[in-house]
Amino acid sequence: MRSLALAALATLLAATATRGAQPSPAKSVVRVNATLQAYNQIRPWEKIAPTTRLGLGAVIGDGKILVTAQMVTDATYIELEKADTSAKTIAEVVAVDYEANLAVLQPSADPDFLADRVPFELETELRPGDAVEAWQFESNGTPVTTEIEVSKAEIGPYFLDTAFFLKVQANGPVQYRSGSFTLPVAKGGKLAGLLVSYSSKDQISHILPAPIIAHFLADLEDGEYGGFPNLGVAYAQTLDGQFRKYLKLNGAKGGVFVSKVIPNSSAAAGLKVGDVILSIAGHDIDSRGNYDHPVWGKLSLSHLVRGQPFTGDTVEIGILRDGERKDIALKLLRRKPEDYLIDPYMFDRGPKFAIVGGLVFQELTMPFFQLFGKDWQTRAPIKLLMAQANPEMYEEKGYRKLVILTRAIPTPATLGYERLSTLIVTEVNGKPIHDIGDLVEATAGADVAQHRIEFEDYPKLIFLDADLSRRVDATLEQRFGTIRRLD
C-alpha cells in the first residue's frame, strides 16, 4: 500500500511540474529507435535486410513527436524511449512528407506515454547571428546542449535531391553522441528547427528551420495534407546583356527566362516558354532568379512558391511576354510522386511488379536506377535514362508508367530469354502497356496459346507459352510468396 501511495504522489508531482515547466532536453526530447526495411528493387517480392536508425524526436504537444522523415523511411518498427528513464513504447507514423523531410509520430499503444513530457513551441524568428542550441543525450541519458551560431540561409535539398527548401546554416563544433540522428535545435527554449547535417571538417550544420515545420504542421491541421506546391518550370538567368536586349528587357530590372514548362503543372495554366518572370507574390526577381528576403537576403524564387504558400493557394506572377508586361495568377498545385512517369522516390511501398512465366516486369522508378550505383547516370541503360530526363516523350503517347522487363528468371518458359533485361515494354497481346495493371490485364485476360510481348528495342518481339507460364507462375508463387504487387 505504501509504495502505491508513493507512486501516486510522484505522478502528481510530475503533473504539477509539467504545467509550469519550460521545455528542456530532458523533458522535450525523446529517443526514437526505428527499424527500417526497404523493398528489394531487383527481387521486388523481397525486402532487403533491416537496418536500425537511432535518433531524436521533439515533443510537440497533443501527444505527438516531430522527427525528420529520414528517421522513418521504410520503417517496419518504431519505438519511443525516454532518455531519463529508458521507458519505451511502440509508435506509429501519423504523417510524413519525404520532400520536406518531416514526419509526425505518436505512441500507438500507450496514448499517455508523453503525458509527463513538456511540448515545444515553435520559434520561427531565426536570424543570422542568433545563438541556438542543439539538444541531445549522453548514452546514460544526461542531456547535452551545444551552442552554435546561425550564419545564413539558402535554398537546397534536404535529402531528396529533387525537392528544394529553405536551409539554415549554423557554425560551431557539435559533438556527436550515439543515437543522435536529427537533433532538435532550440532558441530560447523553443524549437527553432531540426539539425539535419553536420560536417565535422568545417563545423557547419544545416538546420531544417521552424518556418518549414510550421508550414508542414499547419497543412496537417485540417486532416487533409496538401504538401508543398511546385511551380513546374525550368528557368534561365538573364545576366547576359545580349540576351536581355534580345528579350527587350533593357528597361526592366532582373527577371528570369522560362525555358521549360512541365505539362499539367501549376505553371502550365499560365506560363509559356519564353516568358520572363519579373516578380512573384510582389517580390522582384533578380536576373539570377533570387529575391530579397527581409532576414536572409538573396534567396531563390522557389521559396516564394514552395516555402510559403500552400497547395491550392494562388500566387501572383509578373511577367514580360513578347516585350509586354503582364500579371498572371497561378493556382499552386503539387505533383505527387506517383503522378510522375517515373516515381522520383518510393518509401514504405514496394515496386509494382508482375511475374509472367518467369519474366519479371516492373514499373520503372528512381530507386531502380540506384541499382546501377553512384554513377547510375552514366551506367544505367541509355534508353531508360532518356525516359527519365524526358518523360514527356512517353507521357504524350499515353504512358502513365514505363513497364520494363527487368530480368528473366530461368524457367522452362523463359528458355532463350535469359539474357534479356531492362527493356521497355510497349505492347502485350496487341494491347498497349501504360502501367503494370495493363500488363496483368493483357496477359490474364488473353485467350491465347502464346503471349506476344513487344519491346521498344532489341529483340523487339518474344513469345511466352501461356499454359506453361501459368504452371511456372504457380511454382514461383510458392517460392516467392507473391508474384505481383499492383498497388
Added chain:
Amino acid sequence: MRPHIILLSAAAILQPQWADAEGTRAAAGPAAKAEISNSKKYEAIVRIECSSLNPDYRTPWNTGRDSGGNGTGWLVAPNKFVTNAHVVSNSRIVYIKKVGDAKPYLAKILHIAHDCDLAMLELEDPSAFEGVEPFEVGGLPQLDTTVKVIGYPIGGERISITSGVVSRIDFLNYSHSSVDQHLTIQIDAAINPGNSGGPVLQGGKVVGVAFQGYSGNVAQNTGYMIPTPVIRRFLKDVEDGRYDHYVDLSMSEFTLVNPAQRAALGLPNDGIGIMVAHADADGSAGGILRTGDVLLAIDGRPVMSNGLINYDGEDVNMNEIVERKFAGDIIKLKVWRDKKPLDTQVTLKRFIHYLISAKRYGEKPRYVMHAGLVFQPLDRNLMTAHNIKDLQVRYHFTAYAHDEIYKERPEVIVLTTVLPDAINSYLGGFTQGIVDEVNGTKVRTLEDVHSALQRGGGDFDVIKLLGNGRPIVLERSRVAAAQKRIQEKYNVLRDHYLGDAEREGAPPEGR
C-alpha cells in the same frame, strides 16, 4: 568488361629509329655478307616506317600531333605491298625498307580499308624490288597446324621470325575501326608491336596478316591474324582501282530457341531459322525484312536457330556469306513471314550510318567557329576527344542508326567548345548541347550551321539547342570584331572547315 585489344604497330618517335638503323648497318656489315641467302629469302617482307599527323578534335583548326611508328608489309604483286591500315593511318610520309638495305624508299598509299584493317602501298621508284618474287596468298589453315610470323617487331632492328599453331578461327571485332567484325584467326606464335601488317606463312604461302593481340597482362600467347578470305576480298575489291568497302545486311537477329516463340511464328521445332529483330531502314535489308520475319536460308544455305550456317564443312556465322560479297551483289533469302514461306532477295550495300560509331582516320576534323562557339559533327572521334558525358549527345551517338536519327539529322551538330571572350562570357554552360536551329533554319548538317550564321537573321544570331528553351543569342554587330579577336587570341587560322565533297562517309542524298 571487354579486354582491351592492342594494335601491333610500334608507336615510336621516328628520329631515334633512323639513328638505330644507321648504327646497325655499320656493326652488321661483315655478318650480313654471310647471310645473303637469308636476305634473299625474306626480301619480299619489308619494314614500313611512317610518320603521321593525328588530328586533335579539341582544336580542329590545328594540323595535329606528330607521331611515328613502324610495322611490316609484304609484296603481293609487283610493286604492290600489303600491310595493315592502322600501320599507315593518318600518315604524312611512308617509307619502305628492304631487308639488308638501310635505305628508306618513299612509298604511297594506293588503298586503305579501315573496315578490315588492310592497306596497299606502292613505291615511287620500284627498281629496288625488281626481280623480287611476290608472295602467293594461300587458303584457310587448319586448326593445330604450324604457322610462321615474320616481321619487324620491337626488340631489335632486323627481321624476326616466330612460330606457333592455329588456335582458333572465329568472328571477331577489328579494333582499328572498333565496329567491324570479320573472320579472324588466333595463333599462339608471339606477335608483338611492329609485327602489324606482316605475313603469317604456311608452306611458303601467306595465310594471314598479323594485326592485333592482347597486352601481356590480359592474355598470353594470343595473337590474331587477318585470314585469307578477308585478304582476298580486299585484293579483289581494289582490282577496279577503288575500295568499295564491306557490305552488310544491316539487321539484328534473335535466336529462335524458345518453343513458344517457334510455335507462335508457326515454325516446326527443327532448329532452323532465326528471327529478324530489326532491319535498319537505310540498310540492304531495309524495307525487305521486318521484325518477326524468320530467316530460313541465306544464299541457299539453311540458317540454324543460333545464326550459324554450314560453310565448307564448318559451322560459321551466317554473315560469313555476306562477308564474301561486294556492293551491288544480290543475295537470295528464304524468309518465313505470316506462317508462309517467301523467297526474296537483297541487293547488298554498305550501311553508311554505322560509321558514326567507327574510329575514323585520314580526315581533317570539320568545324565551324563562330564568336568563340565551336560547332562540330558528332562521331566517335568527337565523343572520345571531348569526353562527352551529356545524356542527349550520348543518346544521339548510340541510337543514331537504330532510331533513324539520320532522317532528321544527317549530321548531329554539337556545340563542343566555347573559346572565352567578352561576346560569349555567359555561354560556357551551353557546351555539349545539340544544335537544333540557327537563325530560324533547322540544322541538318554542319553546312547548315555555317550558311545560317553567314546569312544572319536580323540584329541577333539565334542558336537553339535541342531540349533547351533558352536560346543562345549573339549581337550581330559585335560578331565580326569578336571573330577577328578570337582567331588571333586562340590562333585559329581558319574559322571553319566544311570538308571535301568526297569525304568518306559524307551524308548521303537529302542533305
